[in-house]
Amino acid sequence: MQPVMLTIRDQIAHVVIDNPPVNALNQSVRAGMADAAAQVAGNDDIVGVVLSCAGRTFVSGADIRELGNPLQPYLPDVLAAIAGSPVPWVAALKGTTLGGGLELAMACHGRIADPAGKMGLPEVTLGILPGSGGTVRLPRLVTMELAIAMITGGKPIGAEQAQEAGLIDAVAQGELVEAAEAMVRSLAPGTPLLDRPLRSAEAVDWQAEEQALSRKSRGAAAPFEALAALRDAVRLPADQALAAERERFLRLSVSDEAKALRHIFFAERNAGGSLRTADATPADLLRVGVIGGGTMGAGIAVALLLAGSQVRLIERDGAAAATAQERVADMLAESAKRGVISDTERQDALYRLGAGDNYAVLADCPLVIEAVFEDMAVKREVFARLDAVMPADAILATNTSYLDVDALAEATADPGRVLGLHFFSPAHVMKLLEVVRGRTTSARAMATAGALARHLKKTAVVSGVCDGFIGNRIMNAYRRDCEFMLEEGALPHQIDAAMEGFGFAMGIYKVGDMSGLDIAWAQRKARAALRPANERYARIADRLCEAGRLGRKTGKGWYDYADGKPQIDPEVTRIIEEERAKAGHVRRDFTSSQIMDRILSIMQAEGQAILDEGIAETADDIDVVMVTGYGFPRHKGGPMFMRAAALASHGKTPEGLASAVLE
Numbered sequence: 001m002q003p004v005m006l007t008i009r010d011q012i013a014h015v016v017i018d019n020p021p022v023n024a025l026n027q028s029v030r031a032g033m034a035d036a037a038a039q040v041a042g043n044d045d046i047v048g049v050v051l052s053c054a055g056r057t058f059v060s061g062a063d064i065r066e067l068g069n070p071l072q073p074y075l076p077d078v079l080a081a082i083a084g085s086p087v088p089w090v091a092a093l094k095g096t097t098l099g100g101g102l103e104l105a106m107a108c109h110g111r112i113a114d115p116a117g118k119m120g121l122p123e124v125t126l127g128i129l130p131g132s133g134g135t136v137r138l139p140r141l142v143t144m145e146l147a148i149a150m151i152t153g154g155k156p157i158g159a160e161q162a163q164e165a166g167l168i169d170a171v172a173q174g175e176l177v178e179a180a181e182a183m184v185r186s187l188a189p190g191t192p193l194l195d196r197p198l199r200s201a202e203a204v205d206w207q208a209e210e211q212a213l214s215r216k217s218r219g220a221a222a223p224f225e226a227l228a229a230l231r232d233a234v235r236l237p238a239d240q241a242l243a244a245e246r247e248r249f250l251r252l253s254v255s256d257e258a259k260a261l262r263h264i265f266f267a268e269r270n271a272g273g274s275l276r277t278a279d280a281t282p283a284d285l286l287r288v289g290v291i292g293g294g295t296m297g298a299g300i301a302v303a304l305l306l307a308g309s310q311v312r313l314i315e316r317d318g319a320a321a322a323t324a325q326e327r328v329a330d331m332l333a334e335s336a337k338r339g340v341i342s343d344t345e346r347q348d349a350l351y352r353l354g355a356g357d358n359y360a361v362l363a364d365c366p367l368v369i370e371a372v373f374e375d376m377a378v379k380r381e382v383f384a385r386l387d388a389v390m391p392a393d394a395i396l397a398t399n400t401s402y403l404d405v406d407a408l409a410e411a412t413a414d415p416g417r418v419l420g421l422h423f424f425s426p427a428h429v430m431k432l433l434e435v436v437r438g439r440t441t442s443a444r445a446m447a448t449a450g451a452l453a454r455h456l457k458k459t460a461v462v463s464g465v466c467d468g469f470i471g472n473r474i475m476n477a478y479r480r481d482c483e484f485m486l487e488e489g490a491l492p493h494q495i496d497a498a499m500e501g502f503g504f505a506m507g508i509y510k511v512g513d514m515s516g517l518d519i520a521w522a523q524r525k526a527r528a529a530l531r532p533a534n535e536r537y538a539r540i541a542d543r544l545c546e547a548g549r550l551g552r553k554t555g556k557g558w559y560d561y562a563d564g565k566p567q568i569d570p571e572v573t574r575i576i577e578e579e580r581a582k583a584g585h586v587r588r589d590f591t592s593s594q595i596m597d598r599i600l601s602i603m604q605a606e607g608q609a610i611l612d613e614g615i616a617e618t619a620d621d622i623d624v625v626m627v628t629g630y631g632f633p634r635h636k637g638g639p640m641f642m643r644a645a646a647l648a649s650h651g652k653t654p655e656g657l658a659s660a661v662l663e
């Protein structure tokens with residue numbers, strides 16, 4: 001089938017792009033569009049063109065698989081042919097009009113959108129910038145302030161805002177293509193967009209814009225190139241600005257950053273492969289039980305409520321249930337305050353919540369998720385009680401961070417219905433879900449986990465049972481090595497600075513202080529008896545905990561928080577020096593790159609072990625866990641991608657990295 005069809009009705013040419021699933025502008029679509037533009041130019045009977053798309057969306061961008069590998073005809077040439085058409089083109093926009101799709105729409109002479117439509121230039125999220133006139137055309141339609149926000153931030157805007165801003169001419173009332181046809185018939189020939197001045201004439205403080213980007217970009221280069229391209233749009237005539245934009249686009253398309261971001265784009269979409277092929281009917285998610293309404297249980301309840309489920313929240317007693325209910329209400333209120341949900345949605349969500357201490361109400365829940373204290377005895381007791389009240393086919397999940405899911409499953413009569421659902425804090429915000437498959441977990445339990453991830457719009461990755469599953473196991477491995485570096489001469493703020501310089505949102509010690517040092521301490525104590533006597537062990541973290549320094553919540557941890565911000569604490573330095581002396585290390589200096597080399601090599605070695613043991617399904621899944629759950633900079637693609645890229649640069653073939661874009 002042709003991806004671009006042209007039909008003529010009453011002197012209007014209807015050009016329809018049909019390239020499922022998102023009408024990406026691949027080579028054959030560009031060729032079809034070039035052909036359509038030539039047909040229109042050569043037919044004097046045609047008085048206007050309506051450009052629309054089949055399926056659920058207008059064009060959602062260039063075909064990401066072709067980026068870095070330009071094929072003719074090139075998009076800028078196709079757009080120039082449309083912009084220079086002897087008759088007007090009107091783009092009928094529905095769904096998501098993104099990247100090259102919005103550039104295509106801007107090359108048309110009019111734009112009309114469905115009220116639910118969204119428009120944006122998300123190229124920076126792929127390590128590139130708009131490469132077909134986006135930085136030159138957008139500031140001729142909207143203010144430079146909005147153009148900067150859209151192009152350097154990559155976030156789309158809605159149809160209503162787009163109309164107010166001048167990006168589109170109208171929001172369709174009624175049928176979109178009919179409204180577009182009415183618009184094209186009424187369109188008078190105007191000055192070509194590229195011959196028009198920029199929409200806003202006021203000077204931009206480019207230095208201030210750059211500084212603002214530095215605070216947000218965590219070391220990514222593309223947003224700065226995008227800003228520079230917009231500056232070109234101000235300084236240069238349109239044709240020169242277009243040429244400069246294209247040069248930047250082609251250069252960035254083959255950058256390491258763009259390859260890494262393309263890798264993670266596809267890795268996220270392919271994550272949790274076996275969940276999608278699970279051959280069983282999932283449990284219904286209309287009513288879900290949650291046991292424990294602390295930090296995690298309340299967050300999981302909010303995630304479920306926001307997705308439309310009814311939630312039965314069970315706590316230890318009536319008072320704890322009331323506190324948990326309040327916690328959920330506060331989280332929903334916060335979401336409403338931040339504009340994530342409306343006040344009506346908040347009230348509706350709260351209405352679907354029931355909290356109490358009676359397990360009997362769970363009898364009609366096909367799925368229950370346990371999030372009580374991280375204590376095997378407490379959890380086993382909860383699972384035994386659940387086993388007694390839940391219907392035989394109900395699925396029982398635990399949110400444990402470290403505990404053995406198989407041992408927990410043994411507390412039930414049918415261990416096949418037990419699995420781990422490891423959410424991340426805050427559970428209603430964080431996108432990652434580790435689905436822990438136990439030795440006997442059934443296909444139905446796995447299918448339910450897949451359905452739940454889709455229901456909650458989370459990215460699910462499957463992990464086998466091991467200490468810490470994929471993410472916490474890797475984090476524990478490099479955290480341990482960071483403490484060895486402290487013993488050898490580094491200080492916490494140096495390690496944090498090295499990680500932040502690499503692109504982590506926060507270094508490991510600031511993260512530790514934020515989440516509290518006691519959970520990992522309890523885990524170390526529980527494991528102490530099993531530790532081989534000759535295993536290297538740094539006692540620094542234990543000493544901090546013994547001194548009551550449990551992180552932000554106690555005002556002190558790796559840092560001092562007396563004035564709210566993390567300050568280097570001489571007391572911590574003293575403890576580190578004492579432990580260094582006891583371990584017999586001579587202090588040595590670490591550079592940031594030495595610190596990062598060690599952290600990365602530990603992450604990669606642990607990642608490889610996780611793969612070799614069959615804990616993770618693919619190396620890509622490990623990258624997804626680290627990027628979406630542990631603050632690994634997205635524009636570096638993940639530790640396994642970096643390892644594969646390094647191996648490839650030495651002529652070696654990386655194993656197991658399915659979607660790596662290493663050419």
Ligand code: 3HC
Binds near residue numbers: 065130270
């Ligand atoms: N190219 C190739 N494939 C794409 C694609 C694209 N631009 N956008 C989406 N896809 C594929 C996905 O890989 C997925 O494939 P799969 O089913 O085989 O896994 C399928 O389309 C559906 O995608 P999602 O699962 O993401 O579906 P959603 O409905 O959740 O989201 C979307 C749809 C909002 C369009 C989202 O896919 C998206 O954000 N896509 C990327 C958009 C983008 O970044 N466009 C800019 C591209 S760069 C560009 O245009 C350069 C230009 O300036 C020259």
Ligand code: NAI
Binds near residue numbers: 292294296
């Ligand atoms: P928390 O201490 O904030 O909450 C635990 C809640 O469980 C408390 O409200 C407590 O009253 C309740 N509870 C205890 N025993 C109960 C019982 N028998 N019946 C019903 N309710 C009971 O703990 P948090 O942080 O929410 O952790 C819960 C689980 O989630 C743990 O297994 C933890 O390892 C895991 N987890 C924690 C993360 C975090 O960042 N805090 C992240 C991911 C998982």
